[in-house]
Amino acid sequence: xxxxxVCLSPDLIHLYELSGKAVxxxxxxxxxxxxxxxxxxxxxxxxPVEQVDLCESYxxxxxxxxAERNGITPEGFDFDNSPFSYQVEKVKGAxxxxxxxxGTVAIRRSETAAALYVGAFLNISRVVEALKAxxxxxxxxxxxxxxxxxxxxxxxxxxxIDLLTGQYEVADDAALMAWKNYNxxxxxxxxxxKNSSHVNRLLKLGIERDIAFCLxxxxxxxxxxxxxxxxxxxxx
Amino acid sequence: xxxxxVCLSPDLIHLYELSGKAVxxxxxxxxxxxxxxxxxxxxxxxxPVEQVDLCESYxxxxxxxxAERNGITPEGFDFDNSPFSYQVEKVKGAxxxxxxxxGTVAIRRSETAAALYVGAFLNISRVVEALKAxxxxxxxxxxxxxxxxxxxxxxxxxxxIDLLTGQYEVADDAALMAWKNYNxxxxxxxxxxKNSSHVNRLLKLGIERDIAFCLxxxxxxxxxxxxxxxxxxxxx
Numbered sequence: 001x002x003x004x005x006v007c008l009s010p011d012l013i014h015l016y017e018l019s020g021k022a023v024x025x026x027x028x029x030x031x032x033x034x035x036x037x038x039x040x041x042x043x044x045x046x047x048p049v050e051q052v053d054l055c056e057s058y059x060x061x062x063x064x065x066x067a068e069r070n071g072i073t074p075e076g077f078d079f080d081n082s083p084f085s086y087q088v089e090k091v092k093g094a095x096x097x098x099x100x101x102x103g104t105v106a107i108r109r110s111e112t113a114a115a116l117y118v119g120a121f122l123n124i125s126r127v128v129e130a131l132k133a134x135x136x137x138x139x140x141x142x143x144x145x146x147x148x149x150x151x152x153x154x155x156x157x158x159x160x161i162d163l164l165t166g167q168y169e170v171a172d173d174a175a176l177m178a179w180k181n182y183n184x185x186x187x188x189x190x191x192x193x194k195n196s197s198h199v200n201r202l203l204k205l206g207i208e209r210d211i212a213f214c215l216x217x218x219x220x221x222x223x224x225x226x227x228x229x230x231x232x233x234x235x236x
Numbered sequence: 237x238x239x240x241x242v243c244l245s246p247d248l249i250h251l252y253e254l255s256g257k258a259v260x261x262x263x264x265x266x267x268x269x270x271x272x273x274x275x276x277x278x279x280x281x282x283x284p285v286e287q288v289d290l291c292e293s294y295x296x297x298x299x300x301x302x303a304e305r306n307g308i309t310p311e312g313f314d315f316d317n318s319p320f321s322y323q324v325e326k327v328k329g330a331x332x333x334x335x336x337x338x339g340t341v342a343i344r345r346s347e348t349a350a351a352l353y354v355g356a357f358l359n360i361s362r363v364v365e366a367l368k369a370x371x372x373x374x375x376x377x378x379x380x381x382x383x384x385x386x387x388x389x390x391x392x393x394x395x396x397i398d399l400l401t402g403q404y405e406v407a408d409d410a411a412l413m414a415w416k417n418y419n420x421x422x423x424x425x426x427x428x429x430k431n432s433s434h435v436n437r438l439l440k441l442g443i444e445r446d447i448a449f450c451l452x453x454x455x456x457x458x459x460x461x462x463x464x465x466x467x468x469x470x471x472x
Contacts, residue, residue: 195406
């Protein structure tokens, strides 16, 4: 049977073989939830980059730009890192360049995978469908927080594994632990994540509604997919 | 309140501040379980080293030598990586040099901590007592498997946190997840770990009795402690 594994942090990605695999990059709070929201509101493409300066330079190329560091948006960018920021008219048809503390790192470090999707609870069924259609092994790459594993991305990985029961088998202990954590938390994700350090960091930023929003399953049916240079929405 | 955190892999240790902290290094299957067993049978000191060659060279200095790579012992060493290997007369009073795939890495990378203990289920109450007596923060460093997190070391970390409830608070999500995983598995650790990849690797080596042995709580009351150059047993 096909195998699914979980890389709990981009700082561990050197330990995982990406070639031939379908990778799902996830940063629930909030980068990949934002990207899914942006595509659902008509974004044409998203370029994830690792540096704020590089992101800013995309404005000259006709992109809208979005940046976040430590949960906060520097001056002069079009979007902050809230999914509500992307639920506006100007997103329709826009090309957007994004840099964030963790999520864009997870995506760019995964780009040598055979297929690379961006996942969130908001589009989890599309992710699961894509992995059901995939014929090889799969890996969920969690963005974590500055290299450390975090709860919400791990729970997402566990949810994907849970939804793929019987389709994939668990490859290794990180995947097994993610799955167990999800099983414990599944009935009430919001309460489960309220104990997490990252959520406490975010709550201090006053974004309770972002947190509840990012934990909604299947609000959108887009699937942001890496085409070698950018993320586009595909209908697999 | 004091905080306790968990580093799920030696490959993530650069993300953790060690200075001022008490660190517990753990490699349940089987390095730290072996070390605890060796001290319980009278070993005088244990020097953990990262290289097989370096380990072998300690023989000239009057040490017994123990090596393991990928679960197997190379030719010409006194002990293999089974806790039963150390339950013999020659351990009494011996100085032993040890190298293993994962456990000795976790110990050596933790040596800048303010205090460094070697933990296993076999001596978990001694570890917990030492952390209760410690006045600063604490960190459990899991050996994992070649850089990847593993179930059994994470479960040990979760057990330590569980036994310190009310004494320390959880510092971050990795610790929170370890604790949750332990709570799920606590009633029957043996069944829980039988699903893990590392245990399947070990079962192929025919060491079922090692696995059951390494999951026993408090068989021994030693506390291997780093003195700056070697591990010795201390009575804190």
